[in-house]
Amino acid sequence: MTLNVRLQATGPIALDLSFQVEPGEVLALVGPSGSGKSTVLRSIAGLWTPTQAHVGVAGEVWHDSETHLSLPTHQRKVGMVFQSYALFPHLDALGNVTLAMGDQPRAQREKAARALLARVGLSGFEARRPADLSGGQQQRVAIARALARDPMVLLLDEPFSAVDRPMREGLYETLQSLRSVLAMPTVLVTHDMDEAQRLADRMVVIEAGRALSSGTAAEVLCDPRALRTLGLREAGSMITAIVEAEEEDDLSRLRTVGGPLYVPKVSAAPGTRLRLRIPAHDVMIALERPVGLSALNVLPVVVRAVVPGDGPGVMLRLGLGEEEILARVTQRSARHLGVQPGLACFAVLKSMAVARDQLRT
Amino acid sequence: MDWQALGLSLHLAAWTVALLLPVSVFGARALAFATFRGKALVGALVTLPLVLPPTVLGFYLLVGMGANSPFGQVWTALFGQGLVFSFSGLVAASVLVNLPFAIQPAQRAFEAVPPALREAAACSGLSPLQALWRVDLPLAWPGIMTAMVLTFAHTLGEFGVVLMVGGSIPGETKTIAIAIYDRVQAFDDRSAGIMSLVLLAISISTIMATLALSQRMRRGPVQGAPR
Known part of the structure; x- marks a missing residue:
């Protein structure tokens, strides 16, 4: 279930990079804002169309410019966590999670959703609407929702940057604890080097849509090309x-x-x-x-x-x-x-x- | 009091609302989200009936739907009856005249749904139609209701276009607004007064309903949950 990504785009958001993520692996895309790292995630999800691209997971092709194939987002089995949470405000926590579970019988969906909410530490909050949850709790619901459809790829778009620092610590731990059960490739977009070092197995440093450097945290941090982008303080x-x-x-x-x-x-x-x-x-x-x-x-x-x-x-x-x-x-x-x-x-x-x-x- | 005219008006308003509801939902959603060639022009055309004098609009409809127009001929061939000076013609005119009322409030409501929510819906595996039903409509319904209430009320009061396209045929095209004019012409102030009062009452309740709905929309669709 390897994720293969090759992207090229010209124009307002230039991209030229490719990478692979193995099942169970967390890859961090690190770079300054405007470097195109979120666009990479959006291209994988089909929310943005690059000029030339190939996106494939486990032998399934989601996007291939050569054969003019591009599956619409809802047909790509992704789980996405947005920076802004993007929870459905008219549904409670349980409803947000069950809505992403397709056509299974209602009772089955609710049972699975309760289990997911428990897994992210939200037992007892099932009936709360997003407006009655803290930022950290909302992001936990969002993580549960992203996992609800048993995605082939998990995409995390700056998932912690809108959450208060103290709350973040708990979220890191939740994510770490989930890693043992996450069998799919995960791509994490962040501008926080520390976050990338803690959560990811590998990282790719992106600047102006290009991969400057990639490898383990130690490898990337030794690389002066990466440091030019990340800043010396991060070294x-x-x-x-x-x-x-x-x-x-x-x-x-x-x-x-x-x-x-x-x-x-x-x-x-x-x-x-x-x-x-x-x-x-x-x-x-x-x-x-x-x-x-x-x-x-x-x-x-x-x-x-x-x-x-x-x-x-x-x-x-x-x-x-x-x-x-x-x-x-x-x-x-x-x-x-x-x-x-x-x-x-x-x-x-x-x-x-x-x-x-x-x-x- | 011309009950027949009031009944006809209500009938016309109901038809207009029924025909414009899908236009309101899909048209407003398209204008809010989709990008297509000529979107600005479509937006302008939809708004046009707001500023165009009803008589001008009525004139063009009369010419466009008349027995000598290609459209009128096709219609007559199909249904054996002309469009102008008939209830069907009135409905057609009413639908066109009410486009801005039916679309604009709904469009505003759809535009107020954050784009990230539609993206989240797609990433949750919801097809565009499922996303409309499960996410967009539950969030935008006060705007759509407002649009329908406005359309209904506006149809009851429409005068110029109705007179131009429908004339004043009792039971066919003589709506309550026309009936009031008719009574005033006949110095029957009492009937005109009663009918005006009925329309006034309907209008006031409409405005109150719209206000309540728009307030609800501002508060957001989240209800009941104590903070």
């Missing part, structure tokens, strides 16, 4: 750490392949695996293990690559065992230190760079 790496102990001074000691790391106390039991996000601009390098430095976290690393960027900076890909840390330093420092692939050195992480809200199991 960072993810490493795995295991909670070891809580120290007396409100710090937690974590174990990594390169040695211990200290972060502000995390509320996770010892033994918990965490993913740490380390912004590239919060990493310094030193040729020798520094002494007399306030930074607590120093890891021995090996330079894997020096990637020149735009302007005065370079991106260093530093190997830490199997993992990789990104460091953003100036070209001048890199030259001065004689940084080149293979050089063993030390990465100094500012303690606060391991931000608390990035700690995830």
Whole structure:
């Protein structure tokens, strides 16, 4: 049930990209607003017609310019979650979900819809109309509705951007919990790098309708072409750490392949695996293990690559065992230190760079 | 009081509403959502009866439907009776005259349905007709009701076009508005007064009904649920 997408369009919304999404995989389309990422989703759903396109799922062709085939939206088995929720205001939560369930007998539809609403954490809210639900709850109904017709492809169009930050956390968790049962390919459109890193297996960075870079989060974030679009602030790496102990001074000691790391106390039991996000601009390098430095976290690393960027900076890909840390330093420092692939050195992480809200199991 | 004229008027209004209801639903929806060549022209033509003097409209209808016109000839050949100075002709004229009343409020109501809802309906697997029935109509019905109420009331009061196309044949084309004029001409102020009062009462209740409906539309279709 692989989703194959190849799109080309000229005119007001230019597009030129192609990608594949495997069953059960979540692909994030990341890019600034106006980059065409929503248009990609709309093309898959048949809400927008590109100049040249091929959209196919599991051997079923939805759009093929060469044979002039284009199924209307309602004949494409998609589930779509809109940024604006787009719930039917005249129907209650249950009605919104059952309406998307086709011609099955009413009792059967209602039973399935109740189960779906329970799955997204809305048991007891079946009879509420959208106007009487919070933004987060409305988006949960929308997710249930999108899943109601057992779609072949799930499309999420900036689903969290209209939801309050605190509510978002819960929605991320709901979506994560659904992933185990979602067998179809999922495409998530977002401009939030953090969201993409948390929810997606792979990402494609889009600018002006073209795929600048694609791959896993780590791969994309090392790619200066992607960074030009995403902004340097977003550049960072993810490493795995295991909670070891809580120290007396409100710090937690974590174990990594390169040695211990200290972060502000995390509320996770010892033994918990965490993913740490380390912004590239919060990493310094030193040729020798520094002494007399306030930074607590120093890891021995090996330079894997020096990637020149735009302007005065370079991106260093530093190997830490199997993992990789990104460091953003100036070209001048890199030259001065004689940084080149293979050089063993030390990465100094500012303690606060391991931000608390990035700690995830 | 000319009961026959009132009955004829109600009959005419009912026919007009019945014929214009599908036009209102599908025409207004097309004008609200569809993109097609000449949409602006269609929109203008639909609005035209609002500004055109009824006598002018009546004149063109008379010429267009008359026994010498191609349309009139075809009609006569088919039904053995001319369109002008007949009830059928009156219905045809009334339908045309009421197009703006039947379409515009409904069009506004359809336009007020957010496009994302229709997209969501399609993404939920609803065919365009199912989406109309399950999503658009439940949200736009106050506008359609308003359109029908206005059409009904306007038909009862229409004078110029009716006189031009139908003349004043009792039981066939003599509507209540014509009857009032007729009574005034005959210095029968009492009958004219009663009939005017009946029309006034109908008009006031119509306006009140429309106001209530449009208020309901502004509040949105969500009802009953306590906040």
